[in-house]
Amino acid sequence: MRRWSKFIRIFILFAGVVCIGFLFIRADAEIADRLPLTEWEYYWGDFPIGSDGDLQWESSADQEGIHDSHWLPAQQTMNLPGRGDWNVLWLRTTLPAISWKDPSLIIQIYENFKVYVNEQLVYQYGDVDNRGYNAYQGTPERVVLLPAEQEGGTLYIKIYSGSPNIGMLDYPELTGYSDYILSLHKQQAARFILGCFYIIAGLLSLYPFYKLRLKPFLSFGGFAISFGLYTICRTTIIYFYYDNPQVWMYLELVSLIAGMASAIILIIQLFEDSQSVRPMKWLWKVHLLYGLVYISSAYIGKVHLLTGLFYYQLLLFVTMAVTIVYLSILSFRRNREAQIVLLGTVCFSLAGSIDILDSMFFGMNIPSISYLGMLLLVLCLVIVLIRKSFHMINRLRYTEKLSLVGQLATGIAHEIRNPLTVISGNLQLMNKQPNKRDTVPLMLEEVNRINEILSELLYLSRTQPPTFEKYDLILVLKSVVALFRSQSTEQPIHIHFRNEEEEPLLIWCDANRLKQVFVNILRNGIEAMPEGGNMEVAVLRERDGVKIQFMDEGVGIDVNDLPSLSMPFFTTKANGTGLGLAISHKIVEEHGGELGMFSRPQRGTMVVIKLPLRSRVKEKQGSLPINGRTSQS
Template sequence: MKRILLTFLLFAIGLIPIAALWASGSGEWNPSGRLSGWEYFWEKPEEEVIGRPEPGLVTVPSAGWASIDSPLNPPGRNGSNVLWLRADLPAGTWRDPGLAARLYEMYEVMAEGKVIYTYGTPRAENPAYQGTPLRFIPLNQEWFGGKLYFRIYSGKANIGFMQDAVVMEQAQYIRSLLKEQGSRFILGFFYLLVGMAAIYIAMRVNQKEFLSFGAFGVFFGIYTLCRTAILYLLFDVPKLWTYLELASLILGCTAILAFMEQLFGESYSRINRGLRILWKVHLLYAMVLLPAAEWRLVPFPKVLAFYQLLLLFSMAVSIGVLLYHARHGNRDARILLLGTLCFSAAGAVDIYTNVLLPAAHPPQLSYIGMLVFLFAVISVLVRLLIQMKVQLNHSEKLSVAGRLAAGVAHEIRNPVTVLSGYLQLMKNGRMNPDVIPVMLDEVNRINSIINEFLLLSKPDKPANEKHDVALILGEVISFLKAEAEEAGIRVSVSTDGRLGSIRCSKDQLKQVFINVMKNAMEAMPGGGPIDIELRRDGRELLIRFLDAGEGIAGKDMERLGEPFYTTKENGTGLGLMICQSIISHHQGNLVLYGRPEKGTCVEIRLPL
């Protein structure tokens, strides 16, 4: 039942970002504001301008323009890296107008023979790559109804506009951007939170798998944020976000490959060797080629292109490793295989469309694939946590069992020694009949220790019947009433009247209440009050037993619950452990602590 509830919870949490992605529309890009009447002109390689011209002096081609339907990759390039495009600015009145445009890859925008906007360094001999983000280019109202010119530089296969250029007001642009990419922005923070939570768990449980997954979540959160143009509204540094996007992608892939290697351990060291080599290659890629691209030793587009090939190869190797483990019956490998297949298929489609179909503008499936993969990994980590808890409980039980066994051996040794001595006397014919009661007492003591040990080691499961705890407590008080009055003890019960029935074992709860009541009575040999509180506390039933005895010394309080540790002359030290074991089997909790004033308090909480 717990696994079903946990699976449902993970599914429900996963629906939140999925629903956000599904609900995100294409924004409010105004169709009437799209540029039209496109014409192009290729600047011949030998005529390409190097160096920035004097301010106000822009030489615009006067002839040789040809019409084109789409301002992306016009025909007749013939090795040229400089493309001129021009379009008609729609007539109309605008408030804070601008042009929303995304181009390959550096460009100048001109109106009325003047450069009005520059992105990158298109006239430099060795221009630095700054990415191709969506930009909002401010426009002057008096330019509308005329021509807008673009001089575009790109050394890659693609050159021109990645999507339609649309004129809109600045406020409309911001609203459209938030609607189109707001869900991805939220998704990035979601990944960051998941990653930081995993790192926190890793610090608590000291497990490398959680640390690797945490790094994966943090880096992919940064990667997702860097892929949104919303970030440029906050801090407009395209080059920083472009390099950070690629660095976080590489380091995120490094972390998830390391996670897979650590998850399967050393049992398949030869198979996992491929994963170990791969994540080291990814890490080396980030440490060497990214700085080389920044220092312009290697063109950034080539660094990105080669990494896409490495990413596809890593997906294939990961799937192969997961297939191997899945075929050998590893459940975690099967779950990860499903998530990896979804993410790999979505990522491969995105890479294919971005490289070969740049004008198609399909939805980015990798966001959905990443979510499926993320929750597949989370489900594996939850299973790992459950296994760790079971192993920890098993270790604690073994430790307690060992201490109990040692305690039983120690407690039984003394009466067995007494019995052995008397039997030797009986064998030699020197037995005194007066010692027979002593021998019987020792036998009874051994029997009592064994019975309590058996009850503690194998308590019965609570009965699946509803009982009124107030009635059970009343029966116990009636049973001990005569003994309490003889000892001068006054028992009072207070309740809030909102009690309900709980599923429990009536006999086991009676035993707990009797043990607690007798301990309180023995703590007050001269008499005194025992106050019992019975009330609801949220979804729990709270029962408190408060006495006014001498209390328990600090050194003794620290050792309460240890097997066979007792302050009573004839006690076994198992009574409190038996009570705690019974309450624990009822999914509750029992705590004993000293009161600020004189006496002690036993607090029992049971689920309603």
């Protein structure tokens, strides 16, 4: 436990450092001086090419070029009027007569383009001239170094786009190269560090998966690593370290699809006990299948990448809606983990929806905030995983204790049961002698008590699973209630049985073992009311199972003692063995259920047992008995 506490403290400390660093870097970020170029002219179509293969820039007596009258003033930067069937657009402007130390042009363009200064090619992005296949390069912000002597020159930009969008996302800007690189690193360093944080968190989660074999940690690792890569790919600074747009673009798409599929699988694994999880099981398969077909088709040029991305964004909307509805249903049932995940999912969905709607319809170029929603979602998932891991660790410790008790019980039973048989036989012979009858019953009672303790210890040591059959739970409870009602006590005990179900409630269970649990709980409740009182047994049907409540008006249990009641040999009774509740917990867990206790001193105790309608083990095929009858499963 200490090792896991240290692991969690390190993770929380690292998350805090990242958040503080994020705020510090964002506050310290400075924007380099920029000069927007707002006066542009445009022309649809290619320039004529001379006999020497060069572009004919201007129309004159000796060359056939584009006359100045053909250039139209551009009132906007994207999707200029008069496109028709053209996929080639020319833009031009006059550079200002301002001297820069290292002049550069900051530009974002759909899709591929060339930049000319004074009729000389200075930059090319993507394949502009090949009409057969033009792979989409994405629209990252590009930095084009300009010649030192460019003041007052003419800037030409040739754009090719096979998509519905063609042009510039905004007016290009002139700035100094070194100043821009410095300010860009300051602005995007926080997002880059955030992406690295996701990746490190994903790698750290593989350690508990390796130790505990908990599948949610593996899914969280895939989710965090994928979205870490996605966050990094959405920065511009990566192009200064490896300038290959297609590599980063495809890596961004793969990480997005893989991250969404991993997130869906993680939610399924966190709440797999719910029957309403079935629609979610199809979603991650749809994401992976769509991603495989979409990316392969886009790579070979059969589908335009932006078209496929548009439909995938629609799939994201559907996924977010289904996930929120599913988590809302679980939250309405007071599932604390589902409430925490729902909070992170809603924040991430809102932030992601703003980014998607802006890119699909509005085109306002709003700064991306989806990575901030992702940060909150990651933190919520980490909280839930920590809660799940502590629960699993406690169960492992409890199982280890039961294993030790079982080994001890086997040895004790082997060594003591044989002598007890001899003592019991001799006591029965002595009981026939008149002068020994006063002491013999007391000795027999103590021998029987030792035998009961040994039987309980042997039960804890059993490894054989229960035999599941389809039984009417109502009949099992009624038989136990009738048993206690028939017993006479010194003080009046009233047992009330409340059942909201008129029809039989069939569940997969081992009826004899469940009867043992109900007997033990009712006996404890009656013993807690030495002066008499009311005992209520209620059966409540739930969507995924059934809940049985036992409520007494007894002396209650101290709050500090509640966590230890399931431990072997812990008891609050003067003559108790401390094994009854330990056995009850084991039986309920073997049925895939939960046993919880709530108590107030001098007010009473409530024991709640939740059981699934279907067993967690593989059901047998063929005919199975139902309360002594047979029915087809």
